[in-house]
Amino acid sequence: MTEKLLINALENEAIYIFREVAAQFEKPVLLFSGGKDSITLVRLAQKAFYPAKIPFPLMHIDTGHNFPETIEFRDKLVNELGLELIVRNVQDSIDQGKVKEESGRYSSRNVLQTTTLLDAIEEFKFDACIGGARRDEEKARAKERIFSVRDDFGQWDEKNQRPELFDMLNGQIELGQNVRVFPISNWTELDVWTYIENEDLEIPSIYFAHKRDIFMRDGLIWSASEHVYKDEEEEVEERMVRFRTVGDMSCTAAVDSYATTIQEVVAEIRDSSISERGARIDDKRSEAAMEKRKQQGYF
Amino acid sequence: MEVLKIATAGSVDDGKSTLIGRLLYDTKSLTDDKLEAIEKSSKKKGYDYLDFSLATDGLVAEREQGITIDVAHIYFSTATRSYIIADTPGHVEYTRNMVTGASTSQVAIILIDARHGVIEQTYRHFFINNLLRIKDVIVAVNKMDLVNFSEERYNEIKADFEKLVEKSDYEDQHITYIPVSALKGDNVVEKSTVMTWFNGETLLDHLEKLDTVNIYNRGKMRFPVQYVIRPKTEEFHDFRGYAGKVYGGEINVGDEVVVLPSETKTRIKEIFFNGKKYQSAARRSSISISLENNVNVSRGDMIVKANELPRMEKTFTAKVCWMCSKPLLVGSKYVLQHGVNKVLAKVNEIHHKIETDFSGVDTQVSNLQINDIASVSFQLNKPIFFDAFKEHRTNGAFILIDPQTNNTSGVGFIE
Ligand SMILES: Nc1nc2c(ncn2[C@@H]2O[C@H](COP(=O)(O)OP(=O)(O)OP(=O)(O)O)[C@@H](O)[C@H]2O)c(=O)[nH]1
Ligand SMILES: [Mg+2]
Numbered sequence: 001m002t003e004k005l006l007i008n009a010l011e012n013e014a015i016y017i018f019r020e021v022a023a024q025f026e027k028p029v030l031l032f033s034g035g036k037d038s039i040t041l042v043r044l045a046q047k048a049f050y051p052a053k054i055p056f057p058l059m060h061i062d063t064g065h066n067f068p069e070t071i072e073f074r075d076k077l078v079n080e081l082g083l084e085l086i087v088r089n090v091q092d093s094i095d096q097g098k099v100k101e102e103s104g105r106y107s108s109r110n111v112l113q114t115t116t117l118l119d120a121i122e123e124f125k126f127d128a129c130i131g132g133a134r135r136d137e138e139k140a141r142a143k144e145r146i147f148s149v150r151d152d153f154g155q156w157d158e159k160n161q162r163p164e165l166f167d168m169l170n171g172q173i174e175l176g177q178n179v180r181v182f183p184i185s186n187w188t189e190l191d192v193w194t195y196i197e198n199e200d201l202e203i204p205s206i207y208f209a210h211k212r213d214i215f216m217r218d219g220l221i222w223s224a225s226e227h228v229y230k231d232e233e234e235e236v237e238e239r240m241v242r243f244r245t246v247g248d249m250s251c252t253a254a255v256d257s258y259a260t261t262i263q264e265v266v267a268e269i270r271d272s273s274i275s276e277r278g279a280r281i282d283d284k285r286s287e288a289a290m291e292k293r294k295q296q297g298y299f
Numbered sequence: 300m301e302v303l304k305i306a307t308a309g310s311v312d313d314g315k316s317t318l319i320g321r322l323l324y325d326t327k328s329l330t331d332d333k334l335e336a337i338e339k340s341s342k343k344k345g346y347d348y349l350d351f352s353l354a355t356d357g358l359v360a361e362r363e364q365g366i367t368i369d370v371a372h373i374y375f376s377t378a379t380r381s382y383i384i385a386d387t388p389g390h391v392e393y394t395r396n397m398v399t400g401a402s403t404s405q406v407a408i409i410l411i412d413a414r415h416g417v418i419e420q421t422y423r424h425f426f427i428n429n430l431l432r433i434k435d436v437i438v439a440v441n442k443m444d445l446v447n448f449s450e451e452r453y454n455e456i457k458a459d460f461e462k463l464v465e466k467s468d469y470e471d472q473h474i475t476y477i478p479v480s481a482l483k484g485d486n487v488v489e490k491s492t493v494m495t496w497f498n499g500e501t502l503l504d505h506l507e508k509l510d511t512v513n514i515y516n517r518g519k520m521r522f523p524v525q526y527v528i529r530p531k532t533e534e535f536h537d538f539r540g541y542a543g544k545v546y547g548g549e550i551n552v553g554d555e556v557v558v559l560p561s562e563t564k565t566r567i568k569e570i571f572f573n574g575k576k577y578q579s580a581a582r583r584s585s586i587s588i589s590l591e592n593n594v595n596v597s598r599g600d601m602i603v604k605a606n607e608l609p610r611m612e613k614t615f616t617a618k619v620c621w622m623c624s625k626p627l628l629v630g631s632k633y634v635l636q637h638g639v640n641k642v643l644a645k646v647n648e649i650h651h652k653i654e655t656d657f658s659g660v661d662t663q664v665s666n667l668q669i670n671d672i673a674s675v676s677f678q679l680n681k682p683i684f685f686d687a688f689k690e691h692r693t694n695g696a697f698i699l700i701d702p703q704t705n706n707t708s709g710v711g712f713i714e
Contacts, residue, residue, distance in 0.1 A: 005570070005577040007584045009302050015585035016544050019526040020639070023598055047573040048585070051538060052530035135372045139357030142371040158358055159368055162707045163395045163622050165402040167544075168636055168698050172705040186302075186383060188374045275330040288359045 010191055011044065014183040016167065017146060018048035021128050021181050022055050024171035028128040028181075031117075032058040032085070034070035034077075035246035036203055037132030037184065040192050042077070043199055044183060045130075056130075057084035061117050063109040063248045064091045065227040070246055073204040088120040107229050108250035114296055118154040121178055128171065130181045136188045137276060140291035146185050152176040156295050189244075189276045193269050197262045207265065209242045209257040220253035244269075244276050301380040301511055306401040308428060309410030310420035311366055311389040314441040318410065318481035319373055319386050320351020322503065325488035328375035329354065348482065355386045368393055370400035379507045389420060394670045395622035398427060398710065402696075406509065407433045408502070413446045413478075417459040419656070425460075426655040429469045430618060430672070430712060432692055435509060436474045439502060443494065444480040450496045453478045466657035477502055517582070518691035520548035521609065521684075522602040523638045528587055540571060540587035541596055543639075546693045548604075550588070551579040555605040558594050559684045564605060566591040599640035601684045609684045609694060616676040616714045617688075618653065619667065623701065623708035627667035627675070633708065634700040635679065638693065643680040650674040667709075675711070688712035 021028045030045060032038045045054045060074060078085040090112050093099045098119070099112045121129065135142045145164045150156060162170060171179055184192065196203060213224040215234045222228055224236045227249045241254035242265070255274070259265045307315040320337075323329045329337070333354060340362075341350045355371045356362050367388040375382055385400030401407060407428045411421055428436060438460055446452045457476045464474060477486055478497055485491035488503045500508070528540035554567045569589045570577045580586045590596070603609060621627050627646060635644035651661035652673045667673050688695030699709040 003577050005572050005580040005584055005586065007581055009583065012544065012583055012585040016525070019542050019585070023526045023639070048542070049528060050571075050574045051532070051535045051540075052528050053532075136374045139355065139371065141357075142355070142373065143357050143369050159360060161369060161396075163399045163698075163710070165399060165698055165707070165710045166693060166696055167403070168638065168696070170636060170698060170700055170705070170707045172634070172700055174705060186372065186374075188376075188381075190376075191381075273331045275332050291357070291359055 010184070010187050011047075011195070013167075013186065014044045015048040017169070017181065017183040018045050018130075020169045020171065021130060022049070024169070025128040025179070027124065027126050028056040028130060029086070029124065029126045030054070030056060030058045030130045031132075032060050032074065033132070033246065034060065034066070034074040034204060035132070036192055036196060036207065037134065039077070039201055039203055040184060040187075040195055041130065041132050042081070042083070043195075043201055046081070054083060057086055059086040059088065059120060059126075061113050061120065062087050062089050063113055064089060065109050065249045067204070067206050067223075067243075067246060067249055069204045069206045073202075077202070086120070086124070088116050088123075090116045092116070093119065103229075105229055105231070108248055110248045110251045113248075114154070121154065126178060127173065128179045128181055130183065132184055133182050134187050134189070134192070135185050138290045140288070144182060144185065146182055147171055148180045148182070149173060150178050150180060154178070154296070158291065158295065190266070190269050193262075193266045197266050203262075204246065206243045206246065209240050209260050211238055212241050212254065213237070214239050214241060214254060221255065222253060223249055225249055302383060303380055303406065303506065303509065303511055304383045304385070304404040305406040305408060305506070306385040306397075306404035306428075306433075307387055307408045307410065308397060308401065308424035309389055309441075310412070310415075310418055310424075313389060313410040313412045314481040315389060315408075315410050316352035316355045316367055316386050317350075318408070318439065318441065318479070318487065318502075319384050320349075320354040321481045321484055321487045322384070323354060323373065323375055324349075324351060325484055326375055326377060326503065351481075366390055369396045377503075377507060380511070382506065391420065391423075391670060394423075394427070397424065398431070398620055398622070401428060401431050401433065402710070404433060405511070406435045406437070406506070408437045408439055410439050410441045410481075411456055411460070413440050413442045413449075413452055413456065416456045417463070421460070422463055422657060423655040425463055425467075426657065426672075427620070429467050429472070430620070432469070432689065434472055436472060437502065437505060438474060438476045439481075440476065440478045441481050443478045443485060443491075444483050448478075448480075448485075448491070448493045450494070453497075463657050466659070475499070475505055477505070518547035518686060518694065519607040519609070520550055520582075520604055521546040521686075521691070521694045522550060522588070523640065524596055524598055524600045524602065525639050526598060527596065538589075540589055541602070542585070542587040543602075544585045545580055545582050547582055547691060549579055549581055550586075552577075556590075556602050557605050557608065558590075558596055559601045559603065559609075559611060560682060561595065561600075563592070563594045565594055601640075603684070609686050611682045611684050613679045613682045614647070614676065615685070616650070616674060617697070617711035618714065619673055619675045619699070619709050619711045621667040621669055621671045621673070621709045623706060624669050625701065625704075625708070626669075627699075627709060629665070632702065634702055635677070635683075635697050635711075636700060637683045637685060637697040640683060642683055644677045644699065645679075647676045647678045650676065674714070677711075685713050687714060
């Protein structure tokens, strides 16, 4: 007990943000994808409110095309930590005729998530949605505030954002609006991995090198799965790979890797000459892909 | 690892975004895919050089117009430390976004186009950086390649800027001048092979050697209570932790403290972080604490050391930087957010508008327009617990929220 607390500036900033959310909003929710960023968020939220429980539920927008390993991991984590989990399915939005399934070579359910998310926000009257987006991921994301206001339609008005001064976070909104909150805005991919290593956090197995059936397209490694469209000519082979980011199977490419421990993963990220989003097929669609999706209410 | 936050400043097209792109490129922080994207876009635009501003101008409108509209936060690290750079817009219209970027930074890089020298936006941004008490300012005289890398031109601009510095009343400030070419890379990361007349450090060298301990404006310990943690579980039945971030100084178990506004005296009993107890916590740590006596404490209250009381008042005067197209008027009411504490505020008087050219001229005005800076006095419905901004960078600042739109309409620095 004689110790002096050594601070990690990024961790302390995130904890501060979590506490602001709990204090300023009536119905916050933590958007949980089962990926490394949302796992980090859960850890930070635990620290922010310890010894009390995390005072809001988690919500997963399930595209139905997730890696099974991620879903397994999600359920285990929620169980172990005694958290409340809400799941809403893109399949339901499709069945209700609200969105149309894409078809063809680059079809993905990634964009469809937005409708399901916005509906869920309305259903539960969530006023703050906490997400694990980071500014270093993508250049439209680099423009995000920590508290980012969305209108009734979930839209991001990127040219007219609220000034955000010092660490004063203004969470005042009108009925129907909601705020997207990004506690790890200022973390880099390496910061997240280092944190996972230091905190000894469990993560889904697909982040580590494993043998997988894959095929090559546009220089990227695609998972061979029933959820991913594949041409006849595209040949499937087995390869040692891992994933750097865990999105929908149809939009997340793998990378060649032999890193089977967290130390090896951290070392690999440190030396990598490709960015995390370099393996996101959804961003390759166009230079403004992310900005467009965000305007429509995507994370 | 240590994190240093830097904000750029300067007029439109002075090369802020380009400079940041160059820093990333020369420190090998741009990954292959990002570099490829820049090469592709530069080619598409018909440039015979790499347009590094494409690395940071993340919005479609920005790339179309070739200007920065909103702040982008860019990250890179060296063996020494991690850097966060706020790429801010130079356009007057977006001054609020420039202030946003600068408010969380400890260092400012003010760019000047060597062809144009010190212009209105230069002193406006220098003024705002001073208002924000940014301690370390780097004046980067950019586009030296367009003035034949002329030492004479550089000295001329430096002398002009020094005249501004003389008029500033910020004494602890440290100013460094560097002639650079963001486009060609001279004196950014690599020493210029052309400007051999310059003996100073490169921009990155300067940043790497900055003493990050003394760059922070320290002050007295302030602990604004953010949230009360009450688990109400069997194990922690009577636990009551006051969660918050420590500002200004250190907090220790046993410290004699006063809770504001009740002015109750007590002592710090325990300091927790993630369930572990600590003897002391440094500034900027997000902790929770318990107190010796059973005192009633809620969000917005402040815990301070017994012999270091802040001012506790319902009226004060502040310099206000207005950020909203709806003008600030005498008599109008706002929600004033001071740290995590919110009160209602009425504008009592606009004393005068402050010119940002260091001329010292004060103009009488009846209202404040967007991007105006003025001395304004307020009347609050409840007292707040504050320090002058000069003495405390966090406890002396507040924002004004328009109760009709909920927008953050202005920022104030208490005198
Ligand atoms: N020749 C030359 N051109 C430069 C230099 N630095 C920037 N430029 C050019 O100046 C133009 C403006 O550069 P930006 O980096 O977009 O300017 P900025 O300061 O970010 O502008 P705003 O963000 O709109 O305020 C671009 O065409 C750059 O290529 C330099 O050192 N030399
Ligand atoms: Mg720019």
